[in-house]
Amino acid sequence: xxxxxxxxxxxxxxxxxxxxxxxxxxxxxxxxxxxxxxxxxxxxxxxxxxxxxxxxxxxxxxxxxxxxxxxxxxxxxxxxxxxxxxxxxxxxxxxxxxxxxxxxxxxxxxxxxxxxxxxxxxxxxxxxxxxxxxxxxxxxxxxxxxxxxxxxxxxxxxxxxxxxxxxxxxxxxxxxxxxxxxxxxxxxxxxxxxxxxxxxxxxxxxxxxxxxxxxxxxxxxxxxxxxxxxxxxxxxxxxxxxxxxxxxxxxxxxxxxxxxxxxxxxxxxxxxxxxxxxxxxxxxxxxxxxxxxxxxxxxxxxxxxxxxxxxxxxxxxxxxxxxxxxxxxxxxxxxxxxxxxxxxxxxxxxxxxxxxxxxxxxxxxx
Amino acid sequence: xxxxxxxxxxxxxxxxxxxxxxxxxxxxxxxxxxxxxxxxxxxxxxxxxxxxxxxxxxxxxxxxxxxxxxxxxxxxxxxxxxxxxxxxxxxxxxxxxxxxxxxxxxxxxxxxxxxxxxxxxxxxxxxxxxxxxxxxxxxxxxxxxxxxxxxxxxxxxxxxxxxxxxxxxxxxxxxxxxxxxxxxxxxxxxxxxxxxxxxxxxxxxxxxxxxxxxxxxxxxxxxxxxxxxxxxxxxxxxxxxxxxxxxxxxxxxxxxxxxxxxxxxxxxxxxxxxxxxxxxxxxxxxxxxxxxxxxxxxxxxxxxxxxxxxxxxx
Numbered sequence: 001x002x003x004x005x006x007x008x009x010x011x012x013x014x015x016x017x018x019x020x021x022x023x024x025x026x027x028x029x030x031x032x033x034x035x036x037x038x039x040x041x042x043x044x045x046x047x048x049x050x051x052x053x054x055x056x057x058x059x060x061x062x063x064x065x066x067x068x069x070x071x072x073x074x075x076x077x078x079x080x081x082x083x084x085x086x087x088x089x090x091x092x093x094x095x096x097x098x099x100x101x102x103x104x105x106x107x108x109x110x111x112x113x114x115x116x117x118x119x120x121x122x123x124x125x126x127x128x129x130x131x132x133x134x135x136x137x138x139x140x141x142x143x144x145x146x147x148x149x150x151x152x153x154x155x156x157x158x159x160x161x162x163x164x165x166x167x168x169x170x171x172x173x174x175x176x177x178x179x180x181x182x183x184x185x186x187x188x189x190x191x192x193x194x195x196x197x198x199x200x201x202x203x204x205x206x207x208x209x210x211x212x213x214x215x216x217x218x219x220x221x222x223x224x225x226x227x228x229x230x231x232x233x234x235x236x237x238x239x240x241x242x243x244x245x246x247x248x249x250x251x252x253x254x255x256x257x258x259x260x261x262x263x264x265x266x267x268x269x270x271x272x273x274x275x276x277x278x279x280x281x282x283x284x285x286x287x288x289x290x291x292x293x294x295x296x297x298x299x300x301x302x303x304x305x306x307x308x309x310x311x312x313x314x315x316x317x318x319x320x321x322x323x324x325x326x327x328x329x330x331x332x333x334x335x336x337x338x339x340x341x342x343x344x345x346x347x348x349x350x351x352x353x354x355x356x357x358x359x360x361x362x363x364x365x366x
Numbered sequence: 367x368x369x370x371x372x373x374x375x376x377x378x379x380x381x382x383x384x385x386x387x388x389x390x391x392x393x394x395x396x397x398x399x400x401x402x403x404x405x406x407x408x409x410x411x412x413x414x415x416x417x418x419x420x421x422x423x424x425x426x427x428x429x430x431x432x433x434x435x436x437x438x439x440x441x442x443x444x445x446x447x448x449x450x451x452x453x454x455x456x457x458x459x460x461x462x463x464x465x466x467x468x469x470x471x472x473x474x475x476x477x478x479x480x481x482x483x484x485x486x487x488x489x490x491x492x493x494x495x496x497x498x499x500x501x502x503x504x505x506x507x508x509x510x511x512x513x514x515x516x517x518x519x520x521x522x523x524x525x526x527x528x529x530x531x532x533x534x535x536x537x538x539x540x541x542x543x544x545x546x547x548x549x550x551x552x553x554x555x556x557x558x559x560x561x562x563x564x565x566x567x568x569x570x571x572x573x574x575x576x577x578x579x580x581x582x583x584x585x586x587x588x589x590x591x592x593x594x595x596x597x598x599x600x601x602x603x604x605x606x607x608x609x610x611x612x613x614x615x616x617x618x619x620x621x622x623x624x625x626x627x628x629x630x631x632x633x634x635x636x637x638x639x640x641x642x643x644x645x646x647x648x649x650x651x652x653x654x655x656x657x658x659x660x661x662x663x664x665x666x667x668x669x670x671x672x673x674x675x676x677x678x679x680x
Contacts, residue, residue, distance in 0.1 A: 070481055070588050098589060191645070221632045222645020225591040227583055229629045229649065232380055236633025239376060252591045259584050263490060277485040364635075 057090040059302065061118045062111040064104065066125050067224075068097040071251055073272040074289075078122035078145075081291050085299055091118075104129040112137040118302060120145070120295075124193050130157065141307060143298060145291065148195045149358070153312055160294050161316035162195035163356045165271075166202035167347050168287035168320020169247075170354045172269050173206020174343050175285065175322065176245045177214050178336045179267065186217040186243035188233060188257050190224035190250035194358045199249060199287075201357040210339070217241050220362050223253050230256025238264050245269065245284070258282075267328075274323040284332075286323040293319055318347070318354075373634060377626045378508045385622030386519045387412065387578040387593075391600035392607065392614040393523045394440075394570025400530065400609055401563035402543040402672040403451055406462025407443065409590065409597025410469030411568055412575035415439040416593065417473040417586050419576035424486045432488075433576045440572020441565055443469055448564035452557050455676035466597075474588040490584040491515060515581035520615060522570070527611035539563055543670035546677040556677045571597065596621075599652075606660060608667055620659055624652025 063082040067075040079095055086093035094116070096107055104126060111119050112133065120143040121130040127147050134142040134157045144159035153159055176185045185207060187200055204216045217237055221229050230253035237243045238260065245267045248254030254271075255278070261268045262279045270278065270286030294317055301310050322340065325332055346352030391408050398405045415436035423432030443465055450461045480486060491513045499510035530536035538559055541549040546556045575593065579586060586592055599621050606620075607613035628648040631637055637644040 068478070068588055070478060072485070217635065219632050219635060220645050221629075222649055225587075225589070226594045226649075227585065227587050227592060228384065228578075228594065228625065229632065231583055232384075232626065232629030233633035235380070236376060236630045240373070240634050252587045252589075255585050255587055256583060259487070259490075262487075263584070278487070 057092065059089075059118065060092045060094070060116040061085060061120060062094045062096065062108075062116045063120045063122060064096045064099045064107060064126060066099055066123045067251060072275050072278060073251065073254075073270075074123060077273050077289065077291055078120075081295055082120065084292070085295070089299060089303065091299075099126075101125060105133060108133040109136070112140045117141060118143065124195050127151070127195075141302060141311075143295070145294070146195055147314060148193075149314070151314060153314065155308075155311040157312065158298055158307075158310045159314045160319075161314050162358070163198040163202075164294070164317055165287060165289055165320035166198045166356055167318040167344075167354050168289070168322060169199045169203040170206040170209075170347070171320075171322045171340055171343060172247065172285070172287050173203040173208075173216075174210050174340060175206075175332070175336065176203070176247075176269065177207040177209065177211035178339065179284070179332065180211070180214055180245055182242045182244045183211070183213060184215045184217065184241050184243045185245040185247070186219070186234075186237045186241065187247045188219050188221065188230065188237075188250050188254065189362075190220075190253050191222060192220045192362045194360050196249065197358040197362070198356055200362075201359075202354050203247060205355045206343075209343075215241070217243055218362055221250065221253055224251040226253050227256030227259065230254055231260045233257065234260035234266075235264070238266050247271070247287075270323070276324075276326045281327060283326060284328040285325050287320050288323045290319040290321065293317065373630065373636075375504060375507055377623070377630050379511070380630060381619060381623040381626035382508070382512050382516050383582050383622075384625045385619045386516050386581060387574040388596050388600050388603060388621055389519045389523055389615060389618035390574035390577060391571045391597055392603040392618050393526050393611045394567035394574070395600055395604045396567075396607070396609050396611050396614055397526065397530070397539065397563045397570075398567035399604055399673055400543045400670055401539050401560045402546065402670055402675060402677070403448070403560050403564045404458045404462060404674050405444075405447055405465070405564060405567055405571075406459055406601065407447055407465025407469060408568065408571040408574075408600060409593055409595070410466035410473075411440050411443045411571040412578065412593045412597045413590055414443065414469040414473035414476075415572035415575035416579045417477050420486050420488060420579045420584075420586050421476070421480055423488050423580055424484075429491055429580055432580050433573065436576025436579075437569050437572045439469075440569040440575070443572070444565035444568025447568060448561045451676065452560045452564065455678065458674045458676075470590055473586075477586050477588055486586060488580065488584045490579075491581050513581050515577045519577070523611045523615050530611060540670075542677075543672055546672050546675075547680075550677075550679065556679075560677070571600075574600070599656075602656060605667065605669070606656070606663070609670060617659075620655050621652045624655040627651050 063078055065075040065078045069076040069079050082093050082095055085091050099107060108119055118141045122145050130142055130144050134154050138156050142157040146162045147159040148162050189196060207214050207216050219233050221233050223229060230250060234246055234257040246257055246261050247269045248257035249271050258268055258278050262282045267284045268279055268282045270283055272289045274286045276283045301307050347354055418439045419432040419436030422435040423429055447465050450456045451458045493511050493513045496510040500506045538554050542556050542559045550556050603614055603617035607617040628651045631648050632645055
């Protein structure tokens with residue numbers, strides 16, 4: 001009996017130790033990786049490279065993104081810009097990655113209650129929550145990138161208009177229309193939002209502006225987070241519709257599209273950041289988003305105490321442009337490059353009008 | 367215009383690589399559960415092994431090294447799970463979930479660290495065009511133009527089915543899962559059998575993760591978006607297959623077919639006229655299939671009698 005009890009006690013102790021070790025290990029890893037709404041706080045980064053006219057280390061900025069930096073896209077860019085604000089202006093920056101829908105409200109409320117002056121919600125999925133929380137905390141400034149047209153935002157919110165990348169996609173369309181050999185190109189959008197539809201319609205218009213007979217296929221898998229579905233979706237577009245240029249706007253699902261395109265030597269156009277490293281051989285270019293051009297003036301209004309000049313505004317800026325051509329630099333004819341330059345100049349001068357269309361539902365495929 | 371004949375061939379051809387990772391994980395779980403141990407951690411093990419095998423292959427250029435490293439990850443995590451469940455006797459459900467979270471977080475952690483300097487990607491293992499047969503109409507592209515890991519998954523399922531039902535080893539495993547006291551009386555080392563089965567099962571889960579990356583996608587994604595529930599589905603397949611590696615082939619294929627139909631219908635634009643909700647509906651197809659099949663074949667389903675019950679010698 002004594003030995004049985006002793007054995008039982010010893011087993012219980014071992015079990016308890018193993019459980020504690022596992023819990024600590026999991027907690028440490030989760031905290032270290034930033035997984036599942038992890039938060040990284042950058043406190044008063046050295047300002048040796050600061051260019052700010054009015055450094056203001058007392059301002060606290062919280063950034064919320066729906067994914068993490070491994071997307072090489074919108075989430076990664078948001079984190080980079082927030083870190084740049086920290087290092088340039090001396091702000092205290094806290095970054096929350098992998099923010100789930102269910103955690104958005106609690107996290108924003110927590111930041112507001114903890115004295116954060118500015119909360120930046122980066123991604124379409126934050127629109128509704130940001131509006132609701134901003135109404136509860138009128139003394140906190142909120143930045144939304146983006147929101148939809150006609151959104152009735154409060155005075156403590158400034159938002160980037162949804163068509164911000166449309167000009168970049170128009171240029172990508174011009175390039176695609178000129179470069180396609182099969183006369184068929186494809187776009188994969190993770191989920192269809194009216195705010196995202198500007199990008200598709202601008203791309204489609206760009207293709208047809210130089211190649212009216214080209215087919216522009218669109219698929220909407222309904223998920224941002226399943227690369228397997230993206231892989232098969234893209235493979236089917238390539239095999240069935242014979243598309244030879246693919247534009248994934250689909251986060252992790254888009255990684256599957258990129259993988260399928262790489263295997264089949266299909267040309268790709270990336271989004272938000274230069275995504276050449278995702279497929280050095282197939283990535284023709286990327287539609288880049290100059291987020292700093294929107295954020296920097298907002299930051300300086302906050303520092304200068306002139307928020308009232310921008311509060312309540314939806315700023316419809318054209319921040320999209322084409323990135324470098326990398327391996328395709330020698331493949332794209334000089335005449336096409338010249339046409340892209342002329343188109344960009346025409347958009348800038350207003351002689352070329354990029355259509356800013358949006359619809360609640362995706363259009364039918366050709 | 368989409369040709370329905372070509373579309374059907376595409377769906378059937380794509381269903382096999384989509385079946386592959388589910389099948390590897392399911393037959394491994396059959397072994398674990400047949401011995402009386404539930405391993406809920408296989409989703410996380412698949413994810414961690416996917417990262418490690420991708421990293422190793424990317425670094426060395428060797429697919430065999432990548433596959434072996436993925437299996438080694440599975441083996442190590444299986445060792446952890448069997449230690450806490452068989453040796454210590456912790457609740458198997460809780461231990462499995464701990465393994466899931468630990469492995470998933472370790473994989474994402476490693477990936478974030480490694481991708482600070484480079485993006486990990488490899489070209490997936492190419493399909494093998496079996497001479498003469500791959501040129502057959504219809505059957506050629508479906509059955510005879512797959513990569514070696516797809517064929518291996520079927521071979522492993524058949525081999526492990528033979529071992530389980532036709533050998534003394536298999537008899538011992540089944541005895542341990544059904545009546546450990548009787549097995550013990552017959553001189554079988556119950557806990558040793560369980561350790562080996564859990565470790566074997568987890569090693570196959572490691573192979574499942576490695577096959578998903580090296581035999582299919584060539585990349586990793588964080589937040590459990592790479593495996594995306596296929597480890598959990600493997601556990602469902604085990605029940606669906608009534609703890610038989612043979613039936614697991616059919617069970618895993620049902621899900622692979624469902625995924626294939628969903629993805630290829632999305633890619634072909636069929637149903638897109640239904641609006642933005644069509645994608646959501648199509649993504650539900652594998653689960654609709656599962657419900658239908660479970661309703662059709664649920665009779666006679668009986669789990670091993672000592673499943674989830676730790677064994678202590680009296």
